[in-house]
Amino acid sequence: MSLILTKGEVDQLDKIVRKELLDAGANHVMIVDMAGNLILERGSLHMNDILALAVLSAANFAATAQIARLIGEEDFTLLFHKGDKRNIHFSRLDKEYILVTLFDENVSLGLIRLRSGSAVEQLLNVFNK
Secondary structure: OOOOOOHHHHHHHHHHHHHHHHOOOOOEEEEEEOOOOEEEEEEOOOOOOHHHHHHHHHHHHHHHHHHHHHOOOOOOOEEEEEOOOEEEEEEEEOOOEEEEEEEEOOOOHHHHHHHHHHHHHHHHHHHOO
């Protein structure tokens, strides 16, 4: 499946990511397709290899989907990893995309989950046009 976004659609994605996640305290947000292609990246973190993070995020989600099937689940729609300084939250956007949110200990997981849910609904409206 080929994704072609207009400038207006990219602006909409940007606005949703900023309003729902970055303004809530997330450090960095990416939208990645299931092949690991980076669709959108916004935030304040300066990472040397953002493309590697995108690919590994998609691979992580794919591996976890296989784990879900092994235990009788069709899929997991979100993942969360907690670190000492930084956390990462993954939300599935339909079957094709993943919303990846990085945040630190100053932001609660509950807020990120709430805002991610809202962002996913809005982002899907843009992708499904």
